[in-house]
Amino acid sequence: MFKFEDVKVSDNYVIREARRNDCEQIREMIKDLAEVLGVSQDQIKLDAKTLEVHGFDTTPPAFKCLVVEYTNHRTNLNNGFDGNQNNNSTLVGYAFFFFTFSSWCGRELFLEDFYIEKEHQSKGIGSKLFDSIVEIAVKTDCSNLAFLVIDGNPVNAFYKRRGAVNQTKEDKFHYYLIEHEQLNKLQQKNKINGK
Amino acid sequence: MFKFEDVKVSDNYVIREARRNDCEQIREMIKDLAEVLGVSQDQIKLDAKTLEVHGFDTTPPAFKCLVVEYTNHRTNLNNGFDGNQNNNSTLVGYAFFFFTFSSWCGRELFLEDFYIEKEHQSKGIGSKLFDSIVEIAVKTDCSNLAFLVIDGNPVNAFYKRRGAVNQTKEDKFHYYLIEHEQLNKLQQKNKINGK
Numbered sequence: 001m002f003k004f005e006d007v008k009v010s011d012n013y014v015i016r017e018a019r020r021n022d023c024e025q026i027r028e029m030i031k032d033l034a035e036v037l038g039v040s041q042d043q044i045k046l047d048a049k050t051l052e053v054h055g056f057d058t059t060p061p062a063f064k065c066l067v068v069e070y071t072n073h074r075t076n077l078n079n080g081f082d083g084n085q086n087n088n089s090t091l092v093g094y095a096f097f098f099f100t101f102s103s104w105c106g107r108e109l110f111l112e113d114f115y116i117e118k119e120h121q122s123k124g125i126g127s128k129l130f131d132s133i134v135e136i137a138v139k140t141d142c143s144n145l146a147f148l149v150i151d152g153n154p155v156n157a158f159y160k161r162r163g164a165v166n167q168t169k170e171d172k173f174h175y176y177l178i179e180h181e182q183l184n185k186l187q188q189k190n191k192i193n194g195k
Numbered sequence: 196m197f198k199f200e201d202v203k204v205s206d207n208y209v210i211r212e213a214r215r216n217d218c219e220q221i222r223e224m225i226k227d228l229a230e231v232l233g234v235s236q237d238q239i240k241l242d243a244k245t246l247e248v249h250g251f252d253t254t255p256p257a258f259k260c261l262v263v264e265y266t267n268h269r270t271n272l273n274n275g276f277d278g279n280q281n282n283n284s285t286l287v288g289y290a291f292f293f294f295t296f297s298s299w300c301g302r303e304l305f306l307e308d309f310y311i312e313k314e315h316q317s318k319g320i321g322s323k324l325f326d327s328i329v330e331i332a333v334k335t336d337c338s339n340l341a342f343l344v345i346d347g348n349p350v351n352a353f354y355k356r357r358g359a360v361n362q363t364k365e366d367k368f369h370y371y372l373i374e375h376e377q378l379n380k381l382q383q384k385n386k387i388n389g390k
Contacts, residue, residue, distance in 0.1 A: 030298050030299070034299070043299050043300075044299045045299060045300045045301065045338065046298070046299065046300065046301055050301060051298075054296060054301065054302070060255070062294070062296040062302060063296040063298070096298050098295055098296050099257070100293055100295060100305065100307075101249060101257040101258040101293050101307070102307065103225050103241070103258070103291045103307050103308050104225070104229070104238050104239045104240060104241065105238075105240045105241065105375070106240065106241055106245060106249065107249070107257060110295065112295075112296070112297065112298050113298050131381075131385045134373075134378055134381045134382055134385065135382060135385065137378055138378055138379060138382045142375075142378070143240065143374075143375050144372050144373065144374055144375060144378070145372070145373040145378055146370070146371065146372050146373075147370075147371050148368045148369065148370055148371070149368070149369050149371055150366065150367055150368055150369070151367035151368075151369060152367065156369075159371060159373075162373065162377075162381060163373055163377040163380070163381065164371045164372065164373045165371065165372050165373070165374070166369050166370075166371055167369075167370045167371060167372055168363055168368075168369040168370050169369070171345065172345055172346035172347065173343045173344070173345060173346075173363075173370045174343065174344050174345075174346060174351075174361050174362075174363040174364070175341070175342075175343055175361075175362045175363050175368045175370050176341065176342050176343070176344055176354055176359045176360065176361055176362060177339050177340070177341050177359065177360050177362050178329075178339065178340040178341075178354075178357065178358055178359045178360070179338075179339055179360065180300070180337075180338050180339060182357075182358040183329055183332055183333055183337070183339070183340055184333060185358070186326075186329045186357060186358065187329050187330060187333045190326045190329065190330065
């Protein structure tokens with residue numbers, strides 16, 4: 001669907017597509033992001049293996065992910081330092097997304113998660129990561145880029161500078177969920193009623 | 196991914212999976228729903244042919260759709276009446292959906308549109324159509340069922356009776372869009388800046 005070419009942010013950072021063996025670190029960053037958002041870790045039901053299955057064993061994958069690799073560690077490794085890095089890359093940010101379909105406009109890119117570790121912020125990495133998502137959206141003929149943001153998250157200003165429109169405020173859109181347990185209850189009730 | 200078996204609502208209505216030649220009528224209902232929501236018809240960019248391509252020529256399809264067929268016309272046709280129906284089924288409602296992926300909980304079902312024509316409301320069709328969506332969500336191992344609702348739409352009460360939680364009100368989630376034209380502008384700007 002698209003071929004993403006690595007983007008070098010500086011000598012220390014590169015943005016690339018996630019690989020199968022990144023899933024452990026992506027899982028850790030998903031937890032970190034939840035913590036930043038003030039959301040309980042209990043909400044996170046997926047382990048790294050499940051991410052692997054849905055992102056790398058499923059055709060087509062249920063999600064796509066760009067990651068920000070901190071290449072400074074790797075440089076050290078090549079110089080004989082940092083021998084404990086075990087050849088793993090160190091990830092310091094990610095953008096988790098998938099394609100949806102608006103009945104009005106066609107294909108959309110939905111940006112589920114967007115995160116840069118605090119100590120790596122304010123270095124232009126977030127901007128480059130977001131630019132990369134925009135690039136993918138345009139190249140895959142997406143009509144819109146959509147995402148949810150929690151009120152009060154400082155990232156609101158970041159998105160607004162890029163022309164994002166808060167549909168909740170402009171058009172009074174509310175986002176609803178029926179959660180797993182309630183879905184099962186509804187289905188059981190329908191069965192009993194002889195559907 | 197799932198096999199949906201037709202659901203007979205009454206002698207007059209059946210819920211079934213959409214077929215390729217339903218796309219013209221689905222397109223009409225998408226327009227009708229926009230009108231009910233007070234949204235300009237200019238927002239609707241897709242024609243029936245595009246729906247066909249993304250729903251029936253793409254593997255896997257970009258969306259799925261259940262439709263409500265008004266079978267009374269068909270009965271009349273069989274009895275020799277209603278000869279102008281041209282063997283097309285008459286559709287009076289639809290549920291337009293696709294699968295997304297939460298980084299916390301895994302696969303979700305996103306209900307993009309849900310509509311019953313006004314003159315066919317209050318006959319239990321909406322409930323059965325929604326039950327069918329719940330059934331598909333449970334059978335396809337979805338962790339949640341998600342959707343957007345415009346403030347003030349009477350369907351809010353319908354969803355709340357089924358245990359839907361307004362995440363905008365509960366957790367202050369806001370729904371954002373960066374629209375097509377703005378996406379292109381952002382990409383052009385990135386190119387000029389030598390990304």
